[in-house]
Amino acid sequence: MNVADSRRLASALEQMGYEPTLKPEQADVIVLNTCVVRQSAENKAIGRLSSLRPLKDKNPDLVINLMGCLIGVRGNTQIQSRFPWVDVVSPPSDPEPLLTLLNERAGKADEQASVAETNAVLDGDLVLPKHEQGKLVSAYIPIVLGCSHACAYCIIPSRRGREHSRPYQEILQEARSLARQGVKEITLLGQIVDRYGLDLPEKPTLAALLRDLSEIKGLKRIRFLTSHPSWMTDDLLDAVAELSKVCPHIEVPIQAGADEVLRTMRRGYTAQAYRDLIGRIRTRIPGVSIATDIIVGFPGETDEQFQETYQLLNDLRMDVAHLARYSPREGTYSARKLADDVPEEEKMRRFRLLEELQEEISAEINARYRDTTVAVLFEEQSRGRWRGRTPTNKLVFVESDRDLLGQERDVHITWTGPWSMIGTLA
Ligand code: SAM
Numbered sequence: 001m002n003v004a005d006s007r008r009l010a011s012a013l014e015q016m017g018y019e020p021t022l023k024p025e026q027a028d029v030i031v032l033n034t035c036v037v038r039q040s041a042e043n044k045a046i047g048r049l050s051s052l053r054p055l056k057d058k059n060p061d062l063v064i065n066l067m068g069c070l071i072g073v074r075g076n077t078q079i080q081s082r083f084p085w086v087d088v089v090s091p092p093s094d095p096e097p098l099l100t101l102l103n104e105r106a107g108k109a110d111e112q113a114s115v116a117e118t119n120a121v122l123d124g125d126l127v128l129p130k131h132e133q134g135k136l137v138s139a140y141i142p143i144v145l146g147c148s149h150a151c152a153y154c155i156i157p158s159r160r161g162r163e164h165s166r167p168y169q170e171i172l173q174e175a176r177s178l179a180r181q182g183v184k185e186i187t188l189l190g191q192i193v194d195r196y197g198l199d200l201p202e203k204p205t206l207a208a209l210l211r212d213l214s215e216i217k218g219l220k221r222i223r224f225l226t227s228h229p230s231w232m233t234d235d236l237l238d239a240v241a242e243l244s245k246v247c248p249h250i251e252v253p254i255q256a257g258a259d260e261v262l263r264t265m266r267r268g269y270t271a272q273a274y275r276d277l278i279g280r281i282r283t284r285i286p287g288v289s290i291a292t293d294i295i296v297g298f299p300g301e302t303d304e305q306f307q308e309t310y311q312l313l314n315d316l317r318m319d320v321a322h323l324a325r326y327s328p329r330e331g332t333y334s335a336r337k338l339a340d341d342v343p344e345e346e347k348m349r350r351f352r353l354l355e356e357l358q359e360e361i362s363a364e365i366n367a368r369y370r371d372t373t374v375a376v377l378f379e380e381q382s383r384g385r386w387r388g389r390t391p392t393n394k395l396v397f398v399e400s401d402r403d404l405l406g407q408e409r410d411v412h413i414t415w416t417g418p419w420s421m422i423g424t425l426a
Contacts, residue, residue: 001092001160001189002033002068004140009033009067009095010129016102020131024055029063031098034070036155038327045070049083056085063087063105065098073146073161092160093145125177137379137406138221139183143171143209144190149228151255152266152338153298155329156191165196168204172212179218184406185377186213188224194231207239214245220408221377221391225251226293229269229277237284247391248285252277253293253322257309261301266333271312278316289365289392291320294354297347298326299338306350313357319365319392321358325351362418366394369413373426376411378404395420 009031010020021027030052034045049066056062066079067090080086090097128136146161147154175186188209190196197204206224213222222245229252240246256262259270281288294309313321325347328335342350369390376396378388385397386404388411396411397420398404410426 001140001142002035004142004189005068005093005095006031006033007129007132007139008093008126009098011127012095012099013102014129015127016099016106020129024052025058027055027062029065029098029102030055031065031067034066034068036069036159036329038324039329040327042070049086053083053085063098063101065090065101067094067098068092069155069159072159074158093142126174128178128181128183134182135405136178136181136183137377138185138187139178140187140189141171141174141178142166142189143206143224144193144196147191149192149268150266150333152264152333153295153326153329153335155332158331160191163192163195163199165190165198165200168197168200168202168209168212171209172216175213175219176216179216182218182406184219184408185221185223186219188213188222190224191226192228192231193224194227194233194236205233205235207233207235210236210239210243210246214243219245222246223249223393227252229254229267229274232277232281234280234284237281240288241285247393248288249291249391249393250281250285250288251291251293252281254309254312255293255295256298256301256305257312258301258305261298261305261309264300264334264338265295265298271308275312275316278318287392289319289394290316291322291393292316292318293322293324295324295326296350296354297342299334299341301326301342310353310357313354313361317361317365318358319362319394321354323351323354323358359418363416366416366418366421369394369421370416371413373410373412374423375408376423377408378406380405397422398425400425 018029024030032049036042052064056064064086065088066086069092071089071091073091076089079089088097088101144163144165146163147157148163150157178186194206196206196209210222227250240248254274255265255267257271262270278290281290296306328340374390376388376390378386380387385399388396390396398411411423412426413421413423415422
């Protein structure tokens with residue numbers, strides 16, 4: 001979400017005549033787009049913000065914009081008194097406060113009109129920032145903003161606001177515009193992406209959107225994330241199976257394997273329902289890869305309950321598991337009402353056990369790719385090797401002197417590990 005929001009803002013700044021620089025000390029404007037999903041992310045944002053102070057001391061004309069979840073949709077009035085070198089704060093996905101300030105400073109007579117002009121460019125017709133033009137292969141498109149689910153541990157609903165879907169036509173327009181600018185793959189984003197459209201008058205579905213997006217010339221691949229187990233319909237799974245451009249890769253978090261923990265987390269499903277769903281996904285989408293998210297050490301999680309999570313992961317054998325240690329977040333139900341009673345060392349022990357198990361599973365699944373040929377879409381060249389992904393989202397490296405950027409090529413896989421693979425052009 002933040003990558004997409006930052007790109008939008010970079011585009012708007014370029015429309016106003018700004019250019020990017022890699023050196024903060026040369027910048028006239030610095031935007032820090034923040035994530036606070038866990039305390040570690042918030043600490044990182046605060047650390048980076050503190051490191052900007054000397055730049056502001058040296059150059060008082062520098063504009064520092066603090067954006068994203070550290071601010072939240074309701075705004076954060078205290079933050080500027082805590083960090084007086086911040087000039088302007090912006091809620092997530094909202095470039096307007098910064099653009100208004102810059103217009104004011106530039107002494108634009110009709111500042112409102114010029115903000116509106118810039119926003120018109122933002123809605124739908126996203127012009128890629130110059131340094132990405134002709135180079136960006138894969139782009140994110142947020143389609144559901146905010147979240148109304150209120151999982152007990154999650155700060156996102158309070159920082160990103162209530163769930164609302166972007167208009168259908170606006171998404172199609174943005175995807176077309178990205179495709180015209182050379183983008184080959186789009187990833188549709190939402191906290192519960194499968195709930196797309198439920199709040200819109202015509203109630204369009206994600207499945208319908210995938211069908212229409214598939215018609216766009218130039219786009220080779222379409223992905224979406226994150227799914228919620230309670231909202232994945234058979235219609236959606238069938239669309240993924242049917243539509244050749246939609247990648248057979250599903251990101252659907254379980255979070256915990258014990259029903260009692262899932263209930264306290266307010267996730268709204270049982271472990272058995274999740275197992276059934278994974279069975280349904282695998283039956284309906286042959287060759288699918290599945291990623292999950294798991295939180296260890298949620299308040300009250302006993303060792304037996306953790307063992308249920310371990311067993312579930314061992315049984316279901318997902319391609320990827322994003323693991324996190326529970327982090328109490330300000331204002332959430334679990335932070336207010338439940339003691340963070342699993343000691344840090346125990347959280348770490350559980351984390352490591354799952355990490356080891358997942359490494360084994362991922363290595364085993366990826367080994368099945370050895371000596372096969374898969375389609376890889378190449379995204380960039382780094383350290384002399386081309387980096388791309390399979391439709392199932394496996395990372396593949398290929399050594400080649402050719403320019404493979406944005407090309408989808410058949411690759412013969414020669415080596416596999418748990419996190420990536422190596423191959424040669426077939
Ligand atoms: N909206 C999706 C969902 O909840 O299913 C996932 C998006 S969330 C930004 C990414 C992941 O961060 C979650 O799936 C969860 O595993 C993790 N997460 C969220 N809040 C957390 C917390 N308080 N402590 C640890 N991990 C957390």
